[in-house]
Amino acid sequence: MNVVAALVAVIGMVIVVWFGVGVLKLYTLFGVLVPYAALLTFLIGLIYRMVNWAKSPVPFKITTTCGQQKSLPWIKHSRLESPANNFEVVLRMALEVLAFRSLFRNLRADLRGRKLYYGSSKWLWLGAILFHWSFFIILVRHLRLFTYPVPGPIKVLDAVDSFFHIGLPHLYMTDVAILAGLTFLILRRLVDAKVNYISHASDYFPLFLILGLVSSGMLMRYFLRVDLVSVKEFVMGLATFHPKAPKGIGVIFFVHLFFISALVAYFPFSKLVHMVGVFFSPTRNLPNDNRRVRHINPWWEGVPPKFLTYCEWQEKFKEQLEQAGQPIDEDCYKEKKS
Amino acid sequence: MYNSDKVIPGIIIFVLFVTLPIWWNHGKSVAAPEPELPKKGRCVESKEYMRSHHMQLLNVWRNEAIRQGMRIYTSSDGARFWISLQNGCMKCHNNKSKFCDRCHQFAAVEPYCWNCHIPPETKKFKAPKASGLLKLFGVPPVLHGSSQAESYGHAEH
Ligand code: HEM
Numbered sequence A: 001m002n003v004v005a006a007l008v009a010v011i012g013m014v015i016v017v018w019f020g021v022g023v024l025k026l027y028t029l030f031g032v033l034v035p036y037a038a039l040l041t042f043l044i045g046l047i048y049r050m051v052n053w054a055k056s057p058v059p060f061k062i063t064t065t066c067g068q069q070k071s072l073p074w075i076k077h078s079r080l081e082s083p084a085n086n087f088e089v090v091l092r093m094a095l096e097v098l099a100f101r102s103l104f105r106n107l108r109a110d111l112r113g114r115k116l117y118y119g120s121s122k123w124l125w126l127g128a129i130l131f132h133w134s135f136f137i138i139l140v141r142h143l144r145l146f147t148y149p150v151p152g153p154i155k156v157l158d159a160v161d162s163f164f165h166i167g168l169p170h171l172y173m174t175d176v177a178i179l180a181g182l183t184f185l186i187l188r189r190l191v192d193a194k195v196n197y198i199s200h201a202s203d204y205f206p207l208f209l210i211l212g213l214v215s216s217g218m219l220m221r222y223f224l225r226v227d228l229v230s231v232k233e234f235v236m237g238l239a240t241f242h243p244k245a246p247k248g249i250g251v252i253f254f255v256h257l258f259f260i261s262a263l264v265a266y267f268p269f270s271k272l273v274h275m276v277g278v279f280f281s282p283t284r285n286l287p288n289d290n291r292r293v294r295h296i297n298p299w300w301e302g303v304p305p306k307f308l309t310y311c312e313w314q315e316k317f318k319e320q321l322e323q324a325g326q327p328i329d330e331d332c333y334k335e336k337k338s
Numbered sequence B: 001m002y003n004s005d006k007v008i009p010g011i012i013i014f015v016l017f018v019t020l021p022i023w024w025n026h027g028k029s030v031a032a033p034e035p036e037l038p039k040k041g042r043c044v045e046s047k048e049y050m051r052s053h054h055m056q057l058l059n060v061w062r063n064e065a066i067r068q069g070m071r072i073y074t075s076s077d078g079a080r081f082w083i084s085l086q087n088g089c090m091k092c093h094n095n096k097s098k099f100c101d102r103c104h105q106f107a108a109v110e111p112y113c114w115n116c117h118i119p120p121e122t123k124k125f126k127a128p129k130a131s132g133l134l135k136l137f138g139v140p141p142v143l144h145g146s147s148q149a150e151s152y153g154h155a156e157h
Helices: A002-023 A027-055 A086-099 A123-145 A152-161 A173-191 A193-197 A201-223 A228-239 A251-269 A271-280 A310-316 A318-323 B004-018 B020-024 B047-067 B085-092 B100-107 B132-136
Strands: A107-112 A115-120 B072-074 B080-082
Touching (some): A002 A027, A086 A271, A201 A251, A228 B100, A251 A271, A310 A318, B047 B085
Antiparallel strands (some): A107 A115, B072 B080
């Protein structure tokens, strides 16, 4: 089963790290070589994907729209639903990326008896927004492990996130939120038969991988604990290319590090590239100005096709048109007066 | 490549964002802090345990002392300690700025304990300054019944 395969892969990773670091003491392999290799794969892989996308021609302007396009001055134009220029495209894209605007229109379809019903369904939007925003905030907050002196805004973010002062060290709100979001996203694929049917191992694997990453991080902060000063010394060494062999850091840290390395290395080759892919989607990154600006098909570059006017075309196929009883446009044979 | 005027800046921003930890520190590694340890004696628990778990221990202490009235802690090896931040930890670690703060600055944590608890370095106490808000509503800076009530606020009787 797809779920089982993905789950086994993630649990297998924990066993590999536990064996490699806990038993064989391969600190340099798991602490230095794997993270560097993963980061390189991430950077090179994503740049390759971006350049590859940028090289692909877009033959037609295929903006998706769901509003009135800009036309005559007295017709109200929907700036977000049918952007007419680059500024409006940027506006729509920003809302799409930051607020998942199109997902907000998500509908559900249910068969009740023999009737098909459609209804509003915001749960996916809520789960996705919880998950993505928490992930981003946690990522930014992690910069306190990578920088010294730590920039003020990151400290502020940290203080706001642990605002409720629950326990010591304080419970972060985003930790609760990302767990809630992830749980929903996983349950959705497991419980909803329609989604379950179309879910592959490559859908479950990123979810379980990120769940593993988050749980190992939370275990490390709230339960097992590691010596954070040694961790920061080690992480700063990695970030400044003076890697030191980590010492006295618990295996749970290496599990966390292995999960993030795996995630990052897997990124360019999986569905996760939607992070950069969204900016390259021709349906979203083009203004809907087909009627004002002519979109030149890039296929024609260097080899412009020979165009025919209607009259030339009619002349070419005159015989066939007549045989088929099609009307012939007589205007083509009149002397031009002007 | 199409639209290279937009794609290339995009790629540059992406790379800068991902490599932020690398260029932010200018490639300079920072030495780990060296908190000044008491010359002799032992801590409540083992050194390794304290380094990673002291905040959790403090939380247990706080709850035991305040909620259960339990003011004695028995460590994992059977030694007994008074449960107290100011009269426990800070009696041995009697320099907050050279001990606690060195690590905390490095790790960018600012425990809020010292809003109320008093670090050993603080010797003098100053009377709190009257805030503008108090003045605005005519509240005397020191209220009746406090030790300094004699010098203020008498006139109102
Ligand atoms: C190279 C990258 C990373 C390193 C070195 C790292 C390291 C750490 C460390 C040392 C902690 C414990 C913090 C503490 O005790 O206060 C932690 C916590 C955590 N990590 Fe990571 N981490 C990395 C990436 C990530 C990513 C990408 C995520 C994504 C969600 C993540 C999720 C978490 C979570 C949820 C926690 C729990 C505490 C918190 O929210 O800060 N980590 N990580």
